[in-house]
Amino acid sequence: MSRHDYEKYAQDAAILGEIGKVLFPQDTKLSVRLPRHLADQALAAWRRDELNAKGAARAAEETPEQQVLRTRAAYLALIGLCIENTGQPCGDEVSCELDAWYIGSALQAAEEQGLLIS
Numbered sequence: 001m002s003r004h005d006y007e008k009y010a011q012d013a014a015i016l017g018e019i020g021k022v023l024f025p026q027d028t029k030l031s032v033r034l035p036r037h038l039a040d041q042a043l044a045a046w047r048r049d050e051l052n053a054k055g056a057a058r059a060a061e062e063t064p065e066q067q068v069l070r071t072r073a074a075y076l077a078l079i080g081l082c083i084e085n086t087g088q089p090c091g092d093e094v095s096c097e098l099d100a101w102y103i104g105s106a107l108q109a110a111e112e113q114g115l116l117i118s
Contacts, residue, residue, distance in 0.1 A: 028100040039083050039094035045073065046080025075105040 034042075062070065079102050086097040110116050 029097045030100060030103065031095060032098050032103065033090065033093045033095050034083075036089070036092050036094055039087060039096070042076050042080035043083050043087075044080065045077040046084060048077070072105065072109050075102055075109075078102055079106070 079098060082098050082102065083094060083096045087094045088096070107116070
């Protein structure tokens with residue numbers, strides 16, 4: 001790839017950021033259904049007490065891979081919070097409202113784990 005290619009990518013990334021700026025104040029919540037066992041695990045992640053006085057110091061020492069894992073665990077907990085606040089049992093599933101931000105994080109994790117086979 002040439003320097004020109006990356007300059008174009010940088011322009012594209014800036015435009016994507018502008019789109020995000022426009023979308024951010026809009027309602028981006030979607031109604032989704034999750035299998036009950038996954039909803040229960042997300043809820044358990046939200047309810048888990050992981051307060052640690054050394055958390056900020058530990059975060060500074062993280063490898064990039066550890067930071068990704070911690071961030072994904074945080075998104076799982078936030079999905080659990082959404083389930084706690086909006087979850088409705090529907091047979092073997094739970095219906096809830098999730099922000100597109102959380103859905104995107106889950107899709108990215110699934111893609112990187114090779115779980116999105118078409």
